[in-house]
Amino acid sequence: MDTYDIFKQLTAGVRFTKKRTAPPSKPIGVSAAKETPPQQKPVIKPAEDSDSGEDCSAADDFRLLAETGTSTAENAPKRKKAKKQLSKEQAEQLQRVEEINALRKQNLITVLGKDVPAPIKLFDDLRTSEYKLLPRLLENLSSYGFAQPTPIQMQALPVLLKDRALMACAPTGSGKTLAFLTPIINGLRCHKTTGLRALVLAPTRELAQQIYRECGELTKGTGLRTHFISKVSEAKQQYGPECKQKYDILISTPNRVRFLLQQQPPLLDFKSIEWLVLDEADRLMEEGQNNFKEQLDDIYAACTNPQKRVAFFSATYTVPVAKWALRHLKNLVRVTIGVQNSATDTVKQELLFVGSESGKLLAVREMVRQGLQPPVLVFVQSKERAKQLFEELLYDGINVDVIHAERTQHQRDNCVRAFREGHIWVLICTELMGRGIDFKGVNLVINYDFPPSKISYIHRIGRTGRAGRPGRAVTFFTQDDTANLRSIAQIIKNSGGEVPEYMLQMKKVSKSEAKMRSKKPLDREDITTKIRPETPKNSVKLQKIDKAEKVLKRKGNTDKNSINKAKKLGKMKEQLKGKAPLAKGKAKKSNNASK
């Protein structure tokens, strides 16, 4: 029996002609992918539509990796021209290959790279001599009570445990954190006094803190010491050259780490770093003002150990990240779960036309009136808008809080804790909380302000529907948001949702426009409806209006012109006192401030 016969037997009754856009329902955050027959190169199907300039077309990415000569499928013994009897060994090898391909196919795992280790089915498979997982680590893993590894864990764990460089792309909420922490802990094994040996970077302090907490659970009983940089001012005592206590793992944001590296003498030493992991890698590799790439370059340069393992994790990827990885990482394996850059299929996604900015507030109030099922996350585009919406909802008597970059660390920590513990039901946030944060059981995400890009949309809605649970996301839009509507509608369609055809037929935005939009959010009218406090600038204007009114009165003219003038002055006065809405152009102020 040759390969072809085995293939025929294995696939008896299966047809590969049918196209499928909606993914099968998977237990843990996997999304749409096309069926890949065994022995055929699995094609990473780009999510249809790639009009965002920041987005990595999976096809480009595939080409990039293919150019380096990497293989994509398990290599089965080649079928000879003439039918030839396979030896027992060859038949066994073939069977093994078929099993591996079937397991990958079943879990929508696509791999790129040479000699990619086989995926595991159970955490217990890591007990074998091949992986030698620390018994205490296995114990810690089983204490979570997870029935089986998620698809990304199935494939990323063996890859990293075999010391390969990895670029992993898996849907939001699919257990990527465990997939990188487990190999780090196993690799380091026990505490050493040599200093830091593993570095995990994340884009926000909240996310770094969350990874730190998870690391604490997983390192229990191993003796390994993990550190999270809370205050840079305490860094000198905590890990300066004279400090006796040495940590094994450091988890932080790039800006803090770079700051400490730049001190004289440097307060961090990365010469012994054996593991470098970037969580939300595409965000960390973003270039430009206020982005992390420059910081990351300095940090990478400080990790001088040539043997270090490097791993990138994210739910989304961009072309520059793939290029960088190919250029810098040897022995790279690329793992993708489902369709790259797609939304998790556990979230029911809806688009809601709200007419105007004020329609958004009405829509939220209507949702509350109909009954919201907390916890709920509400995303807005700036901290000013977050504050304004908070004030509005607070007066509505909703159990609400707000988190943005302007709040103190203490306030941010308290806010996150209260939301996690269920003391806060509705949390208003900015893009700050868009990535990585794992709030258990968020039932609903409301995109109050339309996301600036589809990458942002994927991460924002990924705060719900995590670890296989169902979730719901409602995205408000107005006439002003139609430019990005098409790409978001396409994402919804790709993950099995329904969208009106007209949205999919809308004009594509150019890459440069999409890029610009992702960087500069739209100007929007204020959310605030309450009376604005009098400012010094307003009082001067009010005085001038009073003066003009007096002059008009003194003249006592009753012609149409004078009456209109008096009316106009009265209206301006109302507006300055905040009793009437501002004229459209004047209201658009508070939208583009930073997060």
Ligand SMILES: Nc1ncnc2c1ncn2[C@@H]1O[C@H](COP(=O)(O)OP(=O)(O)OP(=O)(O)O)[C@@H](O)[C@H]1O
């Ligand atoms: N094997 C598993 N089975 C069930 N749940 C799991 C498993 N592994 C991890 N989880 C849970 O899944 C949730 C999401 O995990 P995690 O935060 O690592 O997701 P993520 O893939 O990093 O998401 P994001 O892309 O949003 O950062 C966590 O609550 C975690 O405890």
